[in-house]
Amino acid sequence: MWRKATNLVVEAPAAPSSTPAAWRKTRRQGQTGATATISRARMSTAQGLSITWSQLEVVVAVAMLLNCLVCQAARRAPPEPYYGRYIGDFTNFAHGIKGHIYAVDESTMFVKSFAYDGTGPDAFFWVGKTPRPSPDGYIIPYPEEYTGVDPPILQAHNKTDIILRLPMGKRIKDIRWLSVWCRRFTVDFGEVFIPPNLDIPKPRVLPEFKRLAHGLRSSNISVLDAKTFYIPNLHYDGAGPDAYFWVGNGSEPNIMGIKVPNEVGSLEPLRGYQGEDIEIQLPGSLTVYDIDWLAVWCVEYRHNFGHVYIPRDMDVPPALGQTKITPPWWYSPTTTTPRPVYSNCREILPNKLQVKWELQGEYLQIELFGRITEDQYMAFGLSGANGRAQMSQSDVVVAFYDTNARVFRAEDYFISDLSQCDGQRGACPDERIGARNDVHVLSGDRKNGVTSIRYKRLLQTNEVIYDAAIPIDREVSVIAAIGPLNARKEANAHSHTASDHNQEDIRINFSARNDHSCKSSLYEVKDESGPRPWPTRKIEGVRKFRASIGPTGGKRGYTAITGVPSWGIAWYVNDLLIPEITVERGLNYEFVIEGGSDPAQPARYHPFYITDSPEGGLGQKMGLEARKQKAYAGVEYDEDGNAIPTAAGRYCEWEHLTVDRSAEIESFEEYVKTLVFKCEDGEPGYLNWTVPMNAPDQLYYQCFTHNNLGWKINVVDMGASGGSVVSRGLLVYIISTVLSLVATRLLGTGHVLA
Template sequence: MLLLLMYSIVWSIPRAEGQFEEENKEYMGLYIGSLNSYHHQVSGEVFAVDDSTILLKDFVYDGNGKDTFFWAGSSNRPGSKGFIVPDNNGKTNVLDKYYNEEFTLKLPSNKRIQELKWFSVFDISSQSNFGDVYIPSDFDPPGYQSLSKLEAGYSVKSDQVLVMDSKTIKIPAFTYDGTGGEVFFFAGEGPQPSSRGFIVPDELGYLAPLGVYDNKDVILQLPGTQTVFLIDWLALYDKANEKYIAYIIIPQDLNVPPSLVDVMEHRTGLPNCVMLHKNLMVAWESFPPQLTIQLSGFIQDDEYMAFGISGRQGENAMIGGDVALVYMDEFLGHVEDYNLTAKSVCLGERDKRGACSDEVLGGINNHQLHSASKENGVTALTYRTTFSNLGDPGDHEIPETGETSVIWAIGRISERAHRVKEPSFHHSYTKMHTTIDFGRKEPYSTCFPFTSDRKEVTAPWVIPAIFDPNRRTFNASLGPAGGRRGYSGRTGLPANSLAWYIEGYMIPELYLRRGLTYTFKIEGGNNPQSAEFYHPFIITDEPVGGYSRLTVEQKENVRVLAGLEFSWRGLPTKKTAGRLCQWSHRRDRDKRRDDEFNTFESFRNSLEFQCDEGDPGVLQVSPNLTWPDTVYYHSYTTPYMGYKINIVDNFRERPSFASAQGILPTLLLVLLATVIHL
């Protein structure tokens, strides 16, 4: 009996190990089989990603066939009755050599895997089958799987939840009133939600408590290496009170496509790490008075990461903040010490307001770069700083014990001069009050691997030009820059927080005729003491703007065509500024969700329009023969706010810049803006 028990235990060990290996094996899709090898060393494993996509893993072919293709068909065996499957580049070329490669193949249009009986590597000229795999007759390809609804009384409701792939869950028509407290998307193992689960980043990648949702389609990506095969439930979970509000069960063995996003492990080499966002982590090690910090992120080549001390302890406050700005300039890493005195770019060495480096403000750079790297899609920069401010009044001291309120941001880096970089407005930033104990003794980590974003196409909004032979007056006010679909998507340039709105819509292309006089009514703010809302209107021959920030040498290369008058010494003496009129987000709107609007019209209709007391500034513009064919309208104080003006000799030919569908909403918007100003 004892011998039998020992045999049973020994026999079960490899089975348990095999089961463990199977659970931890990367999910590639539904396994079809291994290629049967007949000639030219063909081998590999074949998976179905979905009903029209095949994945080949460890594929080998020596490339010596004469007229060889990927070939598929529905006859009993591989032969002349079949069709070419385009290769991993989408081409129908003769196959090259492959050695242990992994890639996907997309079937031609209207072809489905379940209609096939076989897939092969086939030489058409010799009618030779070099390797094949047969597809079962009852084959059911991976696809979206519908689950139950996520609902709890009147506060939470949705349509049926969809599992889109092994890492992606969609909650259609999701509604939540935002009153549940510290509520997160939460997932984990077990029969029902518990505190042993983990936070699932929201649809924007944030790890912050949820706000209000109103009938919104929400797509969630499980963090790090997590997949739907490793969780039993998805919930709305109140962490503070350790209770769930609503949840759904995730069935085992879901037949869903594999996720095609990249999972990027990153080891910081430091004992402490906090995940600030799906795409940003901060790690640190302290040996007072020295503090070593590493910022790591899944960011673009032209983006920066910023991290530092909040402007007010106990709050999430950008204004007054003291941050380190890190970025890569090609292969060279940079860390710079910045003070945030206003929600604008730095207005220059004279004005010294906005997001300015300590060196511009007369202080010192208290950060020393230690290392910089960009590997496997992750940018990491490590720098050393101190807990004290080293006598620089612009720097905040960091307590050696206890929690410190911190802020962070990710945005696009812009070039102020040749190889002189500065931050533009951030697209991701601190959403909640976040604290870190930099002097903690025990190692601490909430970090998980980075994952790439789903391949979603975010097209810029269509904003048709103003081409009106009868128009002589334009109203210019301010409004939000609109995320990736707004200013930056339209111009390809970094964005500021604000942009010019002409006749009620964002940075339209204008058409003016030489020999005519036009009137611009300027409502961009006339208080020079405001770093954020003082924007005299100018027209120049360069596309960036912010003339007041330029050096003397840079100004010599810019032609100012309208908006400024100069003294005999070349100094600006008169600027065209007027009261502040602004399109702004309503209090219940989250500005980080601007990209979710499919059209500019729907985005603009979500804003509210308000004007200060006073009169607009008035600028008379008369283009003449000396003007270039293309000029630009700008803010005098701030770059990246305006766009293009086309100077024409006549209006006989209408440019093909918009369809009739785009023109009608624009005309309605112009009429609406005119009524508002009246």
């Protein structure tokens, strides 16, 4: 029999605090609270407090409900939109004053939905520290920027959002009220009082970047608001091939991150920095409350150059546009949506533009891939005349990355004439000529010079004049183009060349499946432009080598020599960038290794080994992939068959004196003068290698822990290398000289050889 339980109490968790720090804490502790609730219910039963089955069901149901509520609270983010610490609402005395006031930071207030009829003759935003609003105060100028000696009189507003910055270094703690005040008649139109001891959000100072690779360092980083980082004294050599500011979650930076535009809103790989002070802003709706770290990360090689952690007790100002670069809007994130797999692909402009598509009910989903710069657009759509490629009267989508708003865009265009849009005719966005943008951006990315933008559009819109229906029962002629953007971020009408738009008639049936004629990805297209590569250096007839780390030399160096991309560093052997080494079978060679010996610092840990793999990185390989390459030196195997590196020593690196200048320097000899050689404390490693008699003709020196750091070892038979020829010639010369001296001496003493 179940006995009736007494005093069984299941407590609900306390409501979360209103500060962002408490929100972070609630997310971490929510699940623990739910578990404790259920545990208390179980404990009461275990102590002999019996209940009926129906009562037990109620208890379990309540516990499950509370568990769900706590889980929801645990995932609760700061309220959006977040305006800062709430001060109060205006009390209206005259002229319809309304508005909700928030403290953004120590010197900034935000007025949400401000209203005022504008009829006061001499009204201003007015603050002071007297008990009530009085003439003993001062003006907060609005707008903040104005011409003339005196601030402008306050104009009429209807639900306007306003940012007010206190002048002359004043802070909110220095005032007691905010008023809309008529200075001429000393009348208070509306007021709000600052609560005493108001807890105002403040910027947060973080440590500097952790120094891991490529000379990355900075002074202490500040979080100015929920979206903006201030990075002072930033140094980075710019040699990473695919490096970006990168944010995400987890205990360490990882591949599941998101690119952050640089200080000018660009998603190009990072340039070099020489002690510059910059601000960067998180993309989309991301805030500092959503991330665990900020890093400089190489996407292609999945490598962390340095990072800083984001504390969980943050309480920083909201991002409302009060900082230097934060815009007054947050756009939707566009880089985190997984890319779909398409069965259809056409390359409309060779090596420049590809289009992939998929029919999805009433919508057509399209992804454009274009080798364009950030001041260019790519366009694709229906030709103005079926049966030929015609720009005039065409209906196209113009896609590009907007560096001002820091967002990928795809906009509906109607091209009535091949001219600039004047608001009525020309290459015009539909919205400029009174129509509607029927295109919805789904995602966007920019990598290795390729911009990709995915969007969807209804097959049939309600725009009769400016939108052509997309047929799915037959082929239709299409057009595509790339070109420059103008100052309005619109497609700039220009004279097209044969390579930047299709001249021949190209037809697509958008309901087709497996229409896939793209032979390769645009990411694989080599950039034919750029500086002339340096010639490959060669080492022959040498038996001792010193291997250290250094920069790859940009487009002139590693990539030009090997034909594969680098991740910013490479082996320097005897002070030369990845030289070809020639060795002879049966001879012994010594390598002094200075590539790092601490596995805890992966960016500075590069054990040296010799292999038949042109890629290297044996330590990254598993199973069949690891068995595809053979190690000839620098690796041992444990009893389980795991590869263990044996050639590791202190870390020495050729570093840039400033930034990577390889693009402007014609020769490697001059380039080395822009570098400085530095070694950490410790001893070098040593590798002695006797070349096997059955070694193949081609081997490689590589890094055990990373791909693509080394280059070729040419293996020849004993005596066949150029160095050996020189040695034999020198030996013949020495023997001849000795014999000549002996003969001369014998003749001088009167001895004659019989």
